[in-house]
Amino acid sequence: MKILSVTSEIFPLIKTGGLADVTGSLPKALVGYGCYTRTLVPGYPQLFAGLIGVKVLHFFPDLFGAPASLLEAQYEDLDLLVLDAPALFNRPGGPYLDENGRDHPDNWKRFAVLSYVASAIAGGLIADWSPEVVHTHDWQTALTSVYMRYSSNANTIPSILTIHNLAFQGQFPTSVVSQIGLPPETVTLDCLEYYGDISYLKGGIRTASAITTVSPTYAREVVSPELGMGMAGALSSRPRTLTGIVNGIDMDIWNPATDAYLPANYDHKRMRLRGVNRAKLLETFRLDDSPGPIFAAVTRLTWQKGGDMLAEVAEEISHLGGRLIVLGKGEAQVENALLAAAGRHPDRIGVRIGYDEATAHLIHGGSDVILQPSRFEPCGLTQLYALRYGAVPVVSRTGGLSETIIDANDAAISARVATGFQFHPATAENLRLSIHRAFAAYRDPKKWARLQNQGMKANFSWERSAEQYAALYASLLPGRRATPLVTSKAAE
Ligand code: ADP
Ligand code: GLC
Numbered sequence: 001m002k003i004l005s006v007t008s009e010i011f012p013l014i015k016t017g018g019l020a021d022v023t024g025s026l027p028k029a030l031v032g033y034g035c036y037t038r039t040l041v042p043g044y045p046q047l048f049a050g051l052i053g054v055k056v057l058h059f060f061p062d063l064f065g066a067p068a069s070l071l072e073a074q075y076e077d078l079d080l081l082v083l084d085a086p087a088l089f090n091r092p093g094g095p096y097l098d099e100n101g102r103d104h105p106d107n108w109k110r111f112a113v114l115s116y117v118a119s120a121i122a123g124g125l126i127a128d129w130s131p132e133v134v135h136t137h138d139w140q141t142a143l144t145s146v147y148m149r150y151s152s153n154a155n156t157i158p159s160i161l162t163i164h165n166l167a168f169q170g171q172f173p174t175s176v177v178s179q180i181g182l183p184p185e186t187v188t189l190d191c192l193e194y195y196g197d198i199s200y201l202k203g204g205i206r207t208a209s210a211i212t213t214v215s216p217t218y219a220r221e222v223v224s225p226e227l228g229m230g231m232a233g234a235l236s237s238r239p240r241t242l243t244g245i246v247n248g249i250d251m252d253i254w255n256p257a258t259d260a261y262l263p264a265n266y267d268h269k270r271m272r273l274r275g276v277n278r279a280k281l282l283e284t285f286r287l288d289d290s291p292g293p294i295f296a297a298v299t300r301l302t303w304q305k306g307g308d309m310l311a312e313v314a315e316e317i318s319h320l321g322g323r324l325i326v327l328g329k330g331e332a333q334v335e336n337a338l339l340a341a342a343g344r345h346p347d348r349i350g351v352r353i354g355y356d357e358a359t360a361h362l363i364h365g366g367s368d369v370i371l372q373p374s375r376f377e378p379c380g381l382t383q384l385y386a387l388r389y390g391a392v393p394v395v396s397r398t399g400g401l402s403e404t405i406i407d408a409n410d411a412a413i414s415a416r417v418a419t420g421f422q423f424h425p426a427t428a429e430n431l432r433l434s435i436h437r438a439f440a441a442y443r444d445p446k447k448w449a450r451l452q453n454q455g456m457k458a459n460f461s462w463e464r465s466a467e468q469y470a471a472l473y474a475s476l477l478p479g480r481r482a483t484p485l486v487t488s489k490a491a492e
Contacts, residue, residue, distance in 0.1 A: 018247070019164050026469065040111070068084060088113060118147075135160045139170030143204065158209040161204040214247050215378060217400060243401055256364075286345055296370055306374055363384050367391050368392065396431075
């Protein structure tokens with residue numbers, strides 16, 4: 001099967017969060033099921049270094065007001081189509097925000113044009129390659145299926161919209177519709193119209209052939225009033241097309257036995273080498289090297305992630321004899337509260353504001369507990385990385401966190417299935433109580449080792465989920481079946 005994936009970020013070229021991890025690793029896993037993915041991405045400046053085999057496939061003299069080219073290129077295993085539209089993408093800042101942290105003012109246009117080009121590819125823009133299925137991700141590419149519906153060449157090609165986070169909806173005034181080449185009839189309740197504005201995500205929800213969320217639990221949550229974020233009605237109107245497929249992780253990039261960012265590699269049989277990473281981690285954050293667990297978080301410091309709760313429990317962790325390390329970036333208030341706590345306890349609390357891949361790996365390889373007090377979490381990848389590295393996750397029971405972590409209650413510990421600690425609802429007080437549970441378990445080395453080992457044995461590779469995506473693609477193509485090209489054994 002030929003798949004066109006359309007995304008606004010892809011690891012390792014451009015990443016702000018888990019979306020990039022998913023779009024960068026799923027294509028590799030899908031090959032085992034006979035699916036060959038080409039991924040359309042915007043030509044951000046960060047993207048070009050390292051591309052090989054760059055070739056112009058199509059030149060647009062005037063793509064919504066400026067010239068642009070569609071390129072093909074390779075990066076490692078990724079087969080890329082790059083929309084090189086300098087007027088839209090060649091500028092300082094990140095994919096969504098400028099260098100001052102504000103939304104690019106023309107995001108409505110940047111991602112509409114990306115989606116338009118995706119629909120043109122589905123409609124046969126590239127002479128010798130057309131996709132059989134189009135797979136879009138989040139609001140930034142959700143308009144693709146809206147454009148496809150209005151293109152006589154592409155309206156029979158099936159499309160999938162994967163919702164990684166319903167909180168980001170691409171909401172803009174209705175006036176932009178006339179500037180992005182869509183007909184006025186798209187501004188109806190059946191398509192883009194959303195509380196007097198338009199929403200790109202809603203357009204995708206109404207027009208994609210199938211909708212997935214990144215965990216089965218989140219698929220149930222998005223149709224509830226609490227977590228539906230104003231889209232529960234639109235999603236409920238398509239119940240048969242909405243499913244959840246849990247994310248996998250890239251087992252090569254997140255592998256403690258070979259991780260190039262770690263001073264010492266280890267596997268579950270040689271856990272003592274983990275201590276070398278612990279020492280390096282403490283040294284990096286200039287924290288006191290005494291016994292007691294290291295709690296850590298690698299996260300966007302936002303309301304969703306419960307960044308404020310981390311600040312609330314910081315001093316208690318320090319008083320109980322632990323250390324807290326936070327690597328993250330986000331809301332100024334949360335950043336400042338964490339920095340203030342670190343200022344009061346510089347040898348016990350270490351906070352680094354910023355984004356740093358290498359330190360993220362070191363934190364997983366050297367800390368004892370990974371904290372994720374998310375108020376909602378469509379899937380979450382950090383807890384999966386933690387499991388693989390033998391750091392024990394403490395998570396709120398929501399979305400993907402609830403189904404990927406098994407709470408360490410007595411029965412689960414005896415049954416040797418427990419992998420972490422869960423709490424509900426997501427409040428600072430409940431986080432505090434779970435931290436106490438983690439301290440108690442840490443004081444019992446046998447119990448702790450059991451938890452770590454159980455986590456390290458859990459399998460969150462892409463294999464099963466890639467099979468589910470392949471089956472979903474095939475279900476949209478009459479007469480096709482997803483055929484595993486490799487058996488589970490061979491894939492290991
Ligand atoms: P989300 O996509 O909602 O931010 P996920 O848990 O799915 O949450 O994915 C987050 C990804 O971003 C992980 O790969 C994590 O390691 C990475 N990440 C988050 N914050 C940072 C940071 N400050 N530095 C490095 N990596 C980070
Ligand atoms: C989103 C979600 C996160 C998920 C990631 C990748 O950013 O917040 O829970 O893991 O996408 O799907």
